[in-house]
Structure formats: structure tokens, C-alpha cells
Amino acid sequence: MTNKNNTNHISSKTPRLFIWSREVMFLGTYVSRQEPYRTTQELMVVCLQGTLNVKAGEGPPISTRTCLIPPGIWLDRKLIESRQAVLGIYFLAPFSQDHAALASHMTEVGQGIFCHHADESAVIRAMMKVRNQSVITTQEARSIIRDALIPKPLQGLVFREYDPRLLTVAKRIRAELHDSPTLTELANEVNLSESRLEKLFKEQAGLPITQYRVRYRVFISTIIMALGYSVTEAALLAGFSNSAHLSRCYRQVNGVTPSSTFLNPPHLEAILDSSATSLVAPLLEGQPAI
Structure with a gap:
């Protein structure tokens, strides 16, 4: 499932999932089912194809190609309608400057949601390039995406101090x-x-400490499953009591089950950066090779 040299050869019809030690990026290739869930992470949602509508305040829905969403938002069709959209989703690094940098480059529409990235076309082109390029490394992918999302004058600036x-x-x-x-x-x-x-x-x-803990365990389980381990193996290695416990928490965090992400067609292609695999290396010691 995963190319351990961080280089992947796939057709453009296969969704891609890039995983680093602090960030995750999903690049879809088809319209996926929209399930309601509450966000536990800052998300940059990009409509690669189709239509994306947001109704976060008074007035009619807003048609946009880019949407920045904070944690704690209940995502359903009343707020964001994405059933006609092929999406790219960038899960921002926690406790970083990314959200603030992006927000400064977008328009707030209500409920802490921002739309209309100042250069939507460049962001879409970057994500499509990373999704469709037959050979690409995780380092190249991250650089292409971040240079489009966050203008160079904003990179490295401190917008918010964390305790x-x-x-x-x-x-x-x-x-x-x-x-x-x-x-x-x-x-x-x-x-x-x-x-x-x-x-x-x-x-x-x-989000509360308990949810942060669950989200991180789900993230670790994602890396482990991307390496080819089963849902049950990933659950136990990531600190869940069993596969049902992981599936329930995974759905709460991501709006989908791990089996639908990794097992069902069109077979997601996960590309792991070495920074991600190093996080799970101690957990996998003594485990059978995949």
C-alpha cells in the first residue's frame, strides 16, 4: 500500500493521502459521500472540481473553492454542501501558525470559517499537480502545496503565541x-x-484534552494502517482497546471509518514521509514485517 521510499507511481484516478509527522493531506479524485461530524482539527478544504457551498452566516449560501475550518465545527450539509465536489483537504499542523497565516489571506464568513483564498486558482493547480504527478516525493509535495497556500512573505511570521x-x-x-x-x-x-x-x-x-488525545491516537493508527497493518493491529498499537473502539473514534475524528478509507475501492494510495514513520517505529518493534 505504501511506498517506503516516499515516491509513488499511481494513476490520477486514485486518491492520495500524504502523511507527515504533523500534517496530513488528502487529495480526492471522485465525489465522496458526505457524512456529518465535528471537526477536531483545523482544515483547509479545497474544491478541486465541482461546486462547494458554505452557509456560515445570514443570507444565501456562498459558492467558494477554498474554505478554512476551525476545530469544534459540526460539519453537515446545512453548513457545507460538498456532495458535488472533488475535495482536497489539508489537515493543518496543531499548535502552528498555519491557520492564522491562511486566515489573514482569506475572508471570514461566520462561525470562525474563512473562504476565498486570495489565489484560489494557484492553490487548486498546486493540489492537482501533486495529485496527478506520477512521481513525487513528500518533500516536493509539501513545498508545492505550502508555497501556494501561504505566500512567502507570511511564511515564518508569528501570528499567535502558544502557552x-x-x-x-x-x-x-x-x-x-x-x-x-x-x-x-x-x-x-x-x-x-x-x-x-x-x-x-x-x-x-x-478542543478538550481528551479529544486531543483521541485525535492523536487516530493519527497514529492512520500511519500504521497506511503501512499495511490491519485495523485490529493498528487499534492495539495506537492505544485503543479493540478495532471497534478505533472505528468509532476514527469516524468521530474523520467522518469516515478506517475500513472505508483503506480497504474499499478505489484503494487510497498513502505516501508517508520519514518523519511520520519515525513516530510509529518504536510501536512496531517486534511486529511481523508487512
Whole structure:
């Protein structure tokens, strides 16, 4: 399923999924079923083909080709109608400047949603190029996409300061998939009360600590399944109790089940950066080779 040299040869009819250590990018090739779910991550949604309509405020729906969505938004057809769209979705790196940089280059339409990237045509061309180019590395793909999304004068700018105590908590959660440190332990480690930690984390991460933990486990399971492991193997390795637990959480985070993502035609092609495979290497020690 995955080319371990980070180079992939596919037809343009196959959806692609690029995975780095902090970002994920899905590039579709067909109109997919739209299921309602609540976002747990900042998303840049791009309509590669077809129509995308957003109704985030008063007035008629807005037709757009680009849409920036924050965490905690209930995505259904009343808000975003994408049943006639072939989508590219860029899952932004958490605790980064990406969302703010993109928002400064777009128009807010309500509910924290931004539309109309200042250079939509360049963004669409970049995603189509990355999707359709027969041979491409993860480094090339990331560079092409980010140069189109975030103008060079905005790259490297600091739009938002994050509390270092929250970054410490997030790092601890990522490091301990199976041990699950309690809220009390996390709060004591950064000298905050539990209530204060919960409030600050939700303000800056956009979601509660418990959901952040689940989202990261789902992300790790995605990498493992992209390497060819089964849903059951990925569930246990990523800290879920069983495959049903993973499937339920995966659907809550992504709006689809892992089996529909990795097992059903037209067979998603996952391309992993070495930064992503290094995250799961310790978990896969002693596992049978795929």
C-alpha cells in the first residue's frame, strides 16, 4: 500500500493521502459521500472540481473553492454542501501558525470559517499537480502545496503565541499513547489547576484534552494502517482497546471509518514521509514485517 521510499507511481484516478509527522493531506479524485461530524482539527478544504457551498452566516449560501475550518465545527450539509465536489483537504499542523497565516489571506464568513483564498486558482493547480504527478516525493509535495497556500512573505511570521505549558502537556500526551496520564498528573506537571489547564488547552488547541488525545491516537493508527497493518493491529498499537473502539473514534475524528478509507475501492494510495514513520517505529518493534 505504501511506498517506503516516499515516491509513488499511481494513476490520477486514485486518491492520495500524504502523511507527515504533523500534517496530513488528502487529495480526492471522485465525489465522496458526505457524512456529518465535528471537526477536531483545523482544515483547509479545497474544491478541486465541482461546486462547494458554505452557509456560515445570514443570507444565501456562498459558492467558494477554498474554505478554512476551525476545530469544534459540526460539519453537515446545512453548513457545507460538498456532495458535488472533488475535495482536497489539508489537515493543518496543531499548535502552528498555519491557520492564522491562511486566515489573514482569506475572508471570514461566520462561525470562525474563512473562504476565498486570495489565489484560489494557484492553490487548486498546486493540489492537482501533486495529485496527478506520477512521481513525487513528500518533500516536493509539501513545498508545492505550502508555497501556494501561504505566500512567502507570511511564511515564518508569528501570528499567535502558544502557552509553553500547553505545549508541554500536548507533548506528554503524544509520548504516552498507552499510559494516558490523568488530568491531575498533567496539571501538576505544569503547575496549573485542572480547571485552568482544561480552559487554556481548549482555548488554544480548539478542543478538550481528551479529544486531543483521541485525535492523536487516530493519527497514529492512520500511519500504521497506511503501512499495511490491519485495523485490529493498528487499534492495539495506537492505544485503543479493540478495532471497534478505533472505528468509532476514527469516524468521530474523520467522518469516515478506517475500513472505508483503506480497504474499499478505489484503494487510497498513502505516501508517508520519514518523519511520520519515525513516530510509529518504536510501536512496531517486534511486529511481523508487512
